Amino acid sequence: MTDKKKKLADGLSEADKRFYSLNLLLASFTPVADLERKEAILRNKLVSRHYQNRDFAASRFDKNISTPLSQFPPISTEDE
């Protein structure tokens, strides 16, 4: 069950470790390629008048399946 992924605790000094909970100490690192680009895309929210949503996310990354693979939903009611 030993997980060899890099842990948050690996980068902490001995003196600082006592300030953290176990779950934080054991938090594992996941490298994300193009993190900055993905975040920039995620920040670029759209206004969808159709859904009265001003933070409509046109793209999602590294999320579990929460939307079906389908046509892109309308941004405005006039698109329908």
Next chain:
Amino acid sequence: MILLLSSSGDASLDYVIEWLRFRKHPYLRLNANDLLEDSFHLSLTPRRLVLDGREVDLPAIRVVWVRKIGDFHLSSFHREAEPRLRRESLVQLGREFTATINALTALLENRHWLTHPSLLYVNKLEMLLQAQNCGLAIPETHIVNRKVDLEQLLSKGELISKSSYNIIFLKEPHGVYSMFTAGVDPEAVDDFAEEFFPSLVQKRIAKEYELRLFYLDGECYTMAIFSQQAARTELDFRDLDWAKPTRFVPYELPAKVEEGIRSFMTTIGLNCGSIDLIKGTDGRYYFLEVNPTGQFGMTSFPCNYSLFEKVAEYLIAHDR
């Protein structure tokens, strides 16, 4: 009229709205961040609400679906204000914003609620106790802050560590640290200090599979997650392997377990929520946690449960 209270980015609302539009049923979506962007006037004397210059017909609202209302730290206002304001000021504004949201929900107190606002944030540990009171099995659970106590527990069997609150992601330049459920490796513990922050640990349950259940008004819509088939998802299915996706299939719980779930949800007063369970290799079903506003698209789509339609139908049925 149905009032939908959430945040702008809540995609679950988008799908329910599609069904409300299809049924031609009147609704009003109110996103918490709209209150920070549009003109907004909430009056207690007389009781009225004006949004973006339009008076909301409060008596016409008979049912309210409340989800992720109030995520101030996720708002674009917060993003813009963060570099300009002192941290203490921003924290204070967050509290004042919560007070405003609470006033808004108090104004609608006598309506029918799908998830009452007082139950939006539940304590994971209290929920474990309540589940146990309702006859559900729960993992052996401890909170410790000394290495010696942790080692004593480890000498009796494997442990897992999870957050006693919602998880966060700590961003680094080229990736993130994720607070998913993690195994407590005795070798790693050797490197920890003798003392640490009070931490939740549970006895590791050897699992056959995980279960995610969406509960709506007495009905359980359950999905089995075969996360134990890959080392990466063995302890937490959210740590997905995109090259080899986990299988999600519809699942029927034993009647006795469903009864326990109903009893639990009724006891705590929730009429809606996402529940995580484990089917152990010992044949028992273990309750892990409930999220009153958990996303349910991940259960609806793979299992073809059409949960967005069911939520819309529930809201329409109570708007009479």
